[in-house]
Amino acid sequence: MLGAMKILARLREDVVALVYPPQCLLCLGFEVATHCRFLCENCWQHVQAEPIPPPRNWRVTPPTAIFAEDCEFDFAAWPYRGAMSVLIPTMKYRDHPSFAKIFAALAALRMREQLALVLPASPVLIPVPLHPRRLRERGFNQSLLLAQVFAKLWNLETWPRAIRRVKFTDSQASLSALERKHNVTDAFASARDAVLHGRTVILVDDVITTGATISACARVAKQAGATRVVAIALSRSG
Numbered sequence: 001m002l003g004a005m006k007i008l009a010r011l012r013e014d015v016v017a018l019v020y021p022p023q024c025l026l027c028l029g030f031e032v033a034t035h036c037r038f039l040c041e042n043c044w045q046h047v048q049a050e051p052i053p054p055p056r057n058w059r060v061t062p063p064t065a066i067f068a069e070d071c072e073f074d075f076a077a078w079p080y081r082g083a084m085s086v087l088i089p090t091m092k093y094r095d096h097p098s099f100a101k102i103f104a105a106l107a108a109l110r111m112r113e114q115l116a117l118v119l120p121a122s123p124v125l126i127p128v129p130l131h132p133r134r135l136r137e138r139g140f141n142q143s144l145l146l147a148q149v150f151a152k153l154w155n156l157e158t159w160p161r162a163i164r165r166v167k168f169t170d171s172q173a174s175l176s177a178l179e180r181k182h183n184v185t186d187a188f189a190s191a192r193d194a195v196l197h198g199r200t201v202i203l204v205d206d207v208i209t210t211g212a213t214i215s216a217c218a219r220v221a222k223q224a225g226a227t228r229v230v231a232i233a234l235s236r237s238g
Contacts, residue, residue, distance in 0.1 A: 022037050022038065023038075024038070024039050024040035024043055025038050025039065025086060025087065025090060026039060026040075026043040026046075026083055026086060026087075027040060027042070027043055029042075036102060038087075038096070038099070043083065046083065047078070047083050047084075047087075047106075048106070050078050050079065050082070050083070050084075051079070052076075052077060052078070052110050052111070052114070053075075053076045053078070053079050053236055054114075055073050055074070055075050055114050055117075055118070056073060056074050056075075056236070056238075057072070057073055058071050058072060058073065058074065058211070059072065062211065063177075063208065063209070063210050063211030063238060064177045064210050064211060070215060070218035070219045070221070070222045070229055071203070071211070071214050071215060071218035071229050071230065071231050072118075072228055072229060072230050073118060073230045073231070074208050074211070074214065074230065074231040074232070074233065074236065075111050075114055075115060075230070075231070075232045075233075076111075076208060076232070076233045076234065076235055076236030077103075077106070077107035077110040077111050077233075077234055077235065078107075078110075078234060078235045078236075079235065079236065079237070080207055080209070080235040080236055080237040081237075084207075084234065084235040085235075087099060087103070088206055088207055088234060088235060091142060091206070092138065092142055092206065095138075095139065097139075097140040097142065097145055100140075100142045100145035100146050100149070100206070101145060101149055103234055104145065104146045104148075104149035104150060104234070105149055105153065107146075107150075107232075107234055108149065108150050108153040108154065111232060112154070115202075115232070118230065119200060119202070119230070120200055122156070122157075122200075123156060123199070123200040123201065123202050123230075124156065124157045124158070124159050124162075124196075124199050124200070124201055124202070125147045125150055125151050125156050125157065125158045125159070125202050125204055126147070126158075126159050126160070126162050126163055126201055126202070126203055126204065126217070126221065127141060127143035127144040127146065127147040127158070127160055127203075127204045127205075128143045128163075128203060128204065128205040128213055128214070128217055129141065129143075129160070129163055129164055129165040129188070130143075130165060131165040131166075131167070131168045131169070131187075132165075133168050134165075134168070142206045143204050143205050143206060144158075144160050144204075146204050146205075146206065146234065147160070147204040150204065150232070156202075159194070161191050161194075162190065162191055162194040162196065162201075162221075162224070163188055163189070163190055163191070163194070163217055163220050163221065164188065164189050164190070164191055165187055165188055166186075166187065166188065166189045167186060167187040169183050169184060169187050170183055172184075172209075172212065172213065177210040177212065180209075180210050180212035180213075181210075181212045181215075183212070184212050184213055184216040185216070187216060188216050188217050188220045189220060190220050190221070190223065190224035194224050195225075196221055196224040196225045196226040197224075197225030197226075198225065198227055199225070199226050199227060200226070200227060200228040200229075200230070201218075201221045201226045201228070201229045201230075202229075202230055202231070202232055203217050203218060203221070203229060203230070203231040203232070204231075204232055204233070205231065205232075205233045206233060206234050206235070207233055207234065207235050207236070207237070208231060208233045208235075208236045208237070209236075209237045209238075214231045218231070
């Protein structure tokens with residue numbers, strides 16, 4: 001029975017692919033790569049060739065001047081431009097959670113060497129949470145999907161419920177740095193049973209722009225007893 005269901009699912013995928021052939025999201029070509037069904041081979045190679053942004057020390061060069069220093073460093077696999085400025089919004093707003101798993105695996109390889117320089121042997125990964133209402137609307141938390149892949153490849157723990165989003169907020173996309181800071185004020189809280197004392201926390205998000213969300217989560221993690229907080233993301237502006 002299970003085998004028949006798999007065959008039917010595969011047939012359905014083949015019919016959909018025949019009627020709506022896969023198309024590269026960047027150049028709109030129809031010859032997509034076999035290992036990445038939403039990019040052509042040329043665009044996939046271009047994504048892989050993008051330079052890796054250097055680690056950013058928030059105590060020396062914070063994203064903006066208005067945030068506290070609860071987060072020490074941030075790391076990103078790609079700059080937020082070009083391909084990533086198209087792919088990440090497509091993942092979030094056009095219901096493509098599979099993007100997260102594919103790019104997290106590649107990001108894990110790109111960031112591993114940098115992270116090893118500043119982190120102890122056993123940090124804990126905490127994905128930036130979505131408010132329950134936003135989660136229902138989107139259907140998935142992209143930060144959690146990223147964290148799950150990182151945890152598997154780096155052999156780390158993931159604590160998805162250590163920080164909760166307790167206030168529904170407007171989308172940050174069109175807000176200024178100061179507006180983003182106000183937007184996420186008191187938006188997060190630590191779980192009652194979160195035991196972060198003495199731990200190093202790695203916050204996981206898809207994009208770091210002004211740092212407002214990361215700063216707010218880092219503050220909560222520190223208040224819950226975390227010794228150090230750093231952040232990682234697929235992509236970073238600035």
